[in-house]
Amino acid sequence: MQQKTLLYKLTHTKFGLEFIKALAPITGKHLKLFLKNPTSNFGDFCNEKEKKLKEISHYYNLLQTAVSDLDIVLTFLKIEDRKAILQIFPTLESQEQYYRYHLENFIIRIITITDIIGKLGNSIFETGIPEEKCNGYTFKEKIKTTDLNCSALVERLLLETKEIKDKRHNKIHTGVTKIGYLEGIVFWDELTKIIESEADPILEVLTDTNIQEEIELLEKDIRYVIDLVIDFTDYATDKFIEISNR
Numbered sequence: 001m002q003q004k005t006l007l008y009k010l011t012h013t014k015f016g017l018e019f020i021k022a023l024a025p026i027t028g029k030h031l032k033l034f035l036k037n038p039t040s041n042f043g044d045f046c047n048e049k050e051k052k053l054k055e056i057s058h059y060y061n062l063l064q065t066a067v068s069d070l071d072i073v074l075t076f077l078k079i080e081d082r083k084a085i086l087q088i089f090p091t092l093e094s095q096e097q098y099y100r101y102h103l104e105n106f107i108i109r110i111i112t113i114t115d116i117i118g119k120l121g122n123s124i125f126e127t128g129i130p131e132e133k134c135n136g137y138t139f140k141e142k143i144k145t146t147d148l149n150c151s152a153l154v155e156r157l158l159l160e161t162k163e164i165k166d167k168r169h170n171k172i173h174t175g176v177t178k179i180g181y182l183e184g185i186v187f188w189d190e191l192t193k194i195i196e197s198e199a200d201p202i203l204e205v206l207t208d209t210n211i212q213e214e215i216e217l218l219e220k221d222i223r224y225v226i227d228l229v230i231d232f233t234d235y236a237t238d239k240f241i242e243i244s245n246r
Contacts, residue, residue, distance in 0.1 A: 006226050007068045015233035015240065022244035023057055026050050049246045052123075056240065059120040063229070066116060069109045070222055076102045077215050082208065099211070106218065107164050110225055114161050117154065117232060124236045124243070125150065153235055157228040 010016065046054060077099065079085065085098045092098055118139035122129045127142040136158050144151035 005071045006074075006222065007064060007071055009223075009226055010064065010067050010230060010233075013230050013234060015230075015237045018237055018241055018244070019057070019060060022053055022240070026053060049243070052243055056120065056123050056243070059116055059123055063113065063116045063120060066109050066112045067226065067229075070106065070226075073102050073106045073109065074215075074219055074222070077218070082211070103218070106222070110161055110164050110222065113225070113229060114157060117157060117229060121150070121154065121232070121236065124239050150232075150235060153228070153232045157225070157232065160225055160228060 004012075082095050085095050086092055089098060114136035118129075118136040119131065119134050121127070121139045121143065122131075122134045125143055125147065127139060127146075129138050129142055136154055140151050140154040140158060143154070
């Protein structure tokens with residue numbers, strides 16, 4: 001049976017349900033008011049509670065976008081025919097470049113999620129961190145003074161992504177990064193062309209097998225990170241309901 005997408009996992013949760021219940025009526029009401037007065041600003045229709053819910057909605061939508069991007073990364077990595085890569089993308093130098101590009105996208109998206117979680121948590125738990133200074137780390141430290149359980153959930157997420165973040169910083173500051181999921185894989189069909197040797201079908205199958213195993217490992221890691229994100233959003237649900245019932 002095909003696994004659910006990451007976005008499906010994120011949105012079909014306790015928090016996802018309460019989010020829809022809280023935001024749908026507001027969105028409908030504001031749309032009607034806007035249609036009556038198209039020159040107005042959506043913010044003109046919001047009371048203080050609705051402004052807070054819109055703020056939370058902004059960050060939760062950013063989270064959904066980042067998670068959806070991870071679904072897209074996995075889709076590209078799971079291409080069935082490696083030999084079609086250079087036909088579809090003729091400007092690429094090699095198949096490895098294709099995989100490396102999407103793996104680097106994975107690194108960026110997975111770390112973006114921790115930053116968004118910090119901002120989402122800051123909004124829901126009203127910790128008062130300025131947006132430009134807010135990320136997973138600053139939120140974790142601030143919430144620790146009032147909610148150790150919440151801080152621990154964010155800490156677990158940050159620890160899981162720390163190694164990935166280190167790789168990302170290396171990429172940004174030096175232009176070079178080793179993507180662990182690719183290390184040790186030899187693209188034999190391309191190598192034999194370079195050395196002008198006859199291709200060996202057995203070695204090509206070995207490459208396919210190694211790539212598949214690494215992608216499965218990566219997907220397992222991604223899904224674990226999303227599970228940690230869901231642990232946090234589920235924990236934040238009661239606080240979100242409290243805000244929506246003001």
